[in-house]
Amino acid sequence: MANPVIPSLTAEGLASEYGSDLDFGVPALSDYGSDFDNEEEALLRDLLAQIATNERRNAPQSTETHSVEGDNDAEQSTIVHVSPLPAVARVANSTAGIELFPNRRTQPIEVEYDGYSRDSWSVPRSHPTRQEQRTNPSMPTELIENDTQSPLQRFRTKPKKPLSVTDLVSPAWCELQYWYNLNKFGRKPQTPAMKQGSKVHKVLEEQVHKIVPILVESKEDRFGLRIWNTIQGLRTLRETGMTRELEIWGIVDGEVVNGVIDEVSYTCPDSGYGEALEQSKAPKIGGTRSPGQSSILQSFANDDIGVGGWVSADTSTRTTYIADVKTRGVKAVPVGASLKPTWMQLMVYRKLLKGLALNTVDAETVFARYGVLPLEPFTEQFICGASGIEQMTELEPDEEDPPDFRRASEISIHNNLSALWSLMISEFALSMKLFSDILRAEFRYAKTGEIIGNKMLVYSDKQIDEYLASEMKWWKGLREAKGVEIEDAYKCRVCPFADECTWRRMKIQEATEKYRLKAAARPKSAV
Template sequence: MSRLVPRQTPPPQIRPSPEPNPLAGDSRTPLERFRTKPKKPLSVTDLVSPAWCELQYFYTLSKFGRKPRTQAMKMGSKIHQALEDEIHTTIPVETVSKEDRFGLKLWNTIQGLRCLRQTGLTRELEIWGIVGGQVVNGVIDELSFACPDPDMEEKLELARAQQSGGTLPLGQLSIEQAFGKAKGIKLDLPDISVSSWLEETKRDRHVYIADVKTRGGRLLPKGASLRPTWMQLMLYRKLLESLFLNTVDAETIFARYGLAPLKSFSEAFILGGGVLGDADSDFDPENPYSILQANELISHPNLSSLWALMISEYQQTIPTISDILRAEFRYAKTGEVIGNELIIYNADTIDAYVEREMEWWKGSREAKGVEIEEAFKCRICDFAEECTWRKTKIEEATEKSRLRKGAREKSAI
């Protein structure tokens, strides 16, 4: 499948804030300061990075506007690009207007969904949604039809069936009955296997979401270090489901980006300078979809119609979205897989998390630092010396220690 990119797009530059103290004397909310027009809308990264430390992310945005690209991030980008190149061929294409450039994003999402439908795998799928009244954008590293853990899937399917009000298929065992039978307990029930019903329910394939993380070492993260990754995967699933169900208001998306949804794409973009193929041109063996693609863009000549085509591709491609979410960890120096971690999607968990983070973004509360149990994060934080939260926690700990010492001395008298 082809992945199109605009020709001669300059790389984004990050400039430190010219203010000597960017945190002082600004009463605007984080949303007003960092993610209001003409600045870009919220990203999935904006919502999940605070799961590591809200205050650290606030300091980062205040000084740079976004996370500066470290050497580790650059190595990670190379690995992501190599994985994408395994299934997508990148082709430059002419874009004239901002509608062309956003149309290119929609077109690549359409091609990514078709790749998933035809091959069972796609990577770098861009998505959009609305969370807490705000437009949110993200890119899912991987979607596939390959189940990462069939045993977990089986238990999940059975648990769902049991929790659906007891309306199991005729003769189907409950979870307790199924596990009881596996242990050899005699049950007065029809002899129907769990696997036979599971095969019935799997006529519609699940789509599985995965996120690829690179690590400087070969050890897997654990505990609090995994929290941002879990929130990221859950948010991806939440946004993907909204697109699949067609509950995302396209007009709100277009308005946030300042786009004219009925404005026609440029001829240069539709024909792609020969990349997409002229509708009257000969068949291009390097791009077998070229004639079809050109015709499709001619028949979907604006953002509104191309968005509708994208939604139809979602509904054709994704029968159901699995609740099993996978984080794949790779060694940054070589790209080799060092392990996977799985989590089950929980709508209540991500809804509560997002609601709390939106309170901070909208200024309803101040940013918080880490609790004492996660003080290890401060050792690798660039803002540790200027962090007011850290100083306050140190003072609180010192005072508690002084009070405990005083109490011991009094009891010893």
């Protein structure tokens, strides 16, 4: 079978392999600008249905209180190889029949900002919601002083969602600012610039995926759809050399962490940069690896990939590259300290991705955190929906192309979360045997989607391990949040919490006292 036709990307220069001029003719009703995501809408529907049931019974029932953020289960997509583009299955609205939801990201869009685009991160101040007025009547500083819970206990403990990669890397800009955001909003507030950035990501993803609705009935169905999406994303990677919006899970310091990688590919972003990096490593590791030599990942990978193992091309010598797409309000690539959150994000992605490829992520811990039963069978409705996608293909059965027609029964064979997770791990082993240390950040202009430029960094285990250890101490309440250092004080000019920031006041007092002492120590000139 011929590979699915993927639109070629025609941007000039280095970026030509990764992006194109984007068409922003998206429907006006796109959920990308909605104040509620799909999971929040599902929670509201559940609550309304529960209220109606309680009223009919005339007896109140105790229920578990869920975070309005939820786990974003309903926002996942399943990639299936059909012609001309792989299809994306969206969770349909079970209360109103099948509905085609616009494709949405599960993680907040990261918008890089600096002094030239400070409006991107202005916290909305006008027209506060009644919930904000009720739960946040006082200044964030008062909340911090009176609260003894750790950030993890307050904001990322069940029934609230688990930690995200965004939670781990946003404090790299300023921990105190993120702490204030959590206290005031419970998460990073979405701004108009972030909504525009979502449109850019949506257009990029739709270049390789097509959206199809699927009905789900249970939490296990919803989480199964997320795993299924990752499986199909890995297959898209093997067949086309690139996939987008790949959801991953990992465990950091005992806590489950979830993230979505913008782009994973087999294409080196800069061959000259890659060769120079390999040559610099050669003396340290005793030379470069010969073409036939097994990598560490190949040594650890299980040779028996089990039922459902599906290889469309030889990936044994392919190297995996990770990229993150950032949208900006100005046509300028950030520099210096502004890039730290981006670099930490890419390093966390690579660390989590490698953990899945090596099968070191404990599935039971992940399932327990999401409150799903690993051996609970998927519902017939979900199995039929996932299998029914195969009917969309116009291809006829062919002995040379069994994978496409075996996939319809795959979800029936792996009909619970435990089995589906095992299938996902086997797909990781097939897809990712070598990991490049080159990490790429692609910057696009938010208004048009055009590529502004690219920045690259070399991955460092030591650097990311030290960073995560420090951040987890803050999340677990083992230390207080820190503000920025004096050399990064420019960040305070774009911070909406500058007026009430305790760290800023403390630094001003320290500088004033230092100046006073220095002045007092100067010898007075004789008159």
